[in-house]
Amino acid sequence: MTDAVVEVRDLRKTFRVSERQEGLAATLRSFVRRQRRDINAVAGITFGIEAGEVVGFLGPNGAGKTTTLKMLSGLLYPTGGEARVLGFVPWRRENAYLQQMTLLMGNRTQLVWDIPAADSFRVLQEIYRVPEDSFRKTVGELTELLELQELVHKPVRNLSLGERMKVEFAAGLIQSPRVAFLDEPTIGLDISMQVRIRRFVAEYNRRTGATILLTSHYMDDVVALCKRVIVIHHGQLLYDGPLADLAERMAPFKVIVATLHDGAAADLSVYGTVVARDEGRITLKVDRQIAPERAARLVNDLGDRLTDISVEDPPIEEVIDRVFSGERVGTAP
């Protein structure tokens, strides 16, 4: 294995679940004899993450993202394969490892509901044995970055979801972890709170050089934070590389948007597949290789009728959606 901060080789996790049909008879039968089925949540994935990287971990619900994060943080024992984080085998849960790592789950709380966060921070300070001066410095920075001044002295149960999430972030970072696993850190938050959390994660990574692996269903999180993404589906790795190349690899077409004076009447189907038409604004899907040539022809042929034209990668959501729906090799004329 390399010197990477996170090293994963052929990691697997199989869950055994009991199943039964609906209805009383099936319920009674299940008392006597249980039907069990193995689910390969993670079916052998291999990757590495270097120090200071922010990597987006993408996949549809049930792809195995959270299971992988749980194994890497030490919560779950794998069924097979190897992993090392900061040189530790995570599921041994050695204190030396736990002190340098955090797992933040957007939909879970780790603070004590009935007391103000500031008091929970003190408890965490002792648990993680953070010296007083570093504690003050870290809390000061987190308070500033996350704008927590007003929030830390209220009982956690009196905070709104967004406020609580910010405080949860601070609580998860009291020990200044070198590795952070973030599972849906912006789930359920409004747009402005999402933007703040995103900005915070980027700034935190810049200031501390922490390595971050995050999952999110909001592609904006990924676009804003991750240069690199790892895509998994059905527990298997589909793509690992720069976010910028994902569209190129996974969607072999570009989108040309042409705006015409008299667009409502124009027929541009000879240049590519018309996928949308909004008054004079026409969106075409064109094979990646020939996109520049088609755009040039459009400019040439339409001349003054054209008021605007752009050639873009398809929206990242669309790329991901295609990957997950099995349409990886999108065809275009």
Place this chain on the structure above:
Amino acid sequence: MIDVYRALFVGQIQAASQYRVQSILWMLFAVIRPVIFLAAWVAVAGAQGGRVGSYDVRDFAAYYVALSLVANLATSWNSYEFEFEIRMGRLSPKLLRPLHPIHYAVVENIVWKMTTIIPMLIVLSFIAATFDARFRSTSAHLALFVPSVVLGAALAFLAGWVVATTAFWTTRVHAVATLWDRAAFIFAGQIAPLALLPGPLQTIALVLPFGYMLGVPAEILQGAVDVPTAIVLISVQAVWVVIFYALLQVVWRVGVRQYTGVGA
């Protein structure tokens, strides 16, 4: 570790202070059952000319007052809490901190006992006065009561955790915990003082761990056993504590591997 405990105590006391009324109600609820048994035994004794075995009405009063106090100091509800924590995914963050989750439970337990002990003593004094309880304990008994109740609490707590750990396999520990509590109800001295259990049941009670959680400290406080017997009983308590401590180490290690982070 002392600093960790100090911080946990401060946090837990603050949390408990939010639920003072609830704590008192729970405490009163816990006293009702022994009082009912006390009333029942008083009636039985009354019908039999004032005595049942070696116990008269005033002995019963002393026993059930002592048992209520011990139950308050030595009972632990962690198996129920633990199931909730697993189902709601609250255990996960605790498992990922460099502190064994049992320490939070130790502190919760002690804080609960601290917050309820004063009202408990007031209620028990009232009951003792009403039923004219007679304690036969000497100062030696009172001195021995301290280690006995501490060992009883440790034993109930560790055993509770062993039961709770079955939640790693079943996720539903309620049934197991209820079964355990029913056994404790008979064999821990709640239904009757251990000395009054019919022969075979008494033998079983002395072999099982339940009586060493509640009945033994209560009898020592009441002065129902002589000092040498008390010392033997306390030694047996210590042995049970060691056994359950070792058992917990094993089941925890195996159970935590089973843990699937349900709902987490």
